[in-house]
Amino acid sequence: MNGKDVRKLVIACDAGMGSSVMLAGQLRKALKKSDVTVEHTPVDSIPADADVVVTHTGLADRARRGAGGAPVVAFEVYLGDPAVDRLVKAIKDGGEVGG
Template sequence: MSSIDGGDIRKLVVACDAGMGSSVMLAAQLRRELRKMPVIVEHHAIASIPSDADVVLCQAGLADRVRAGAPRSVVVGFRMFLGDPAVARVVAAVKQGGVVVGTTGG
């Protein structure tokens, strides 16, 4: 399992399987929440996750595919697009410090 200190996160990617729906809204929400932090928030399809992504957020069921496509990134799976504790932990680690731990399994 991989991890990263919240203060070391410079690029956060929200990855999706195909669409441009809820994951785009989550990326926009995270951009607003982290606008004062030195973090770039982007949205990408799983097939095009940039190699410099520090953390990749994705639906839990997609985590194995994301890990295969972004092996150097910390992958955090979530279950809900709004109000998910895993997403809240990443935001808190960026803002207040702490470690982001990648999730295992899908």
């Protein structure tokens, strides 16, 4: 999927810890000029209309099961992870969103 086609990005977490909420806020800020909605949801409740799912590598398999056909972008660190940076660039500039 091309990043320019992303309209709904979902941050999927498990424990409800503040780190993933902070990541969602960071992505909202980074993408505020784009027409992208950023939501924060439990990994087992990913909405069917998600275009891309962002989750920690430890939750990636569970996210893939619940994401339908949406790409799942897995990251290691909550803030400043290169996978998240590549996703933001792909959404802003166009480019392939990988999972």
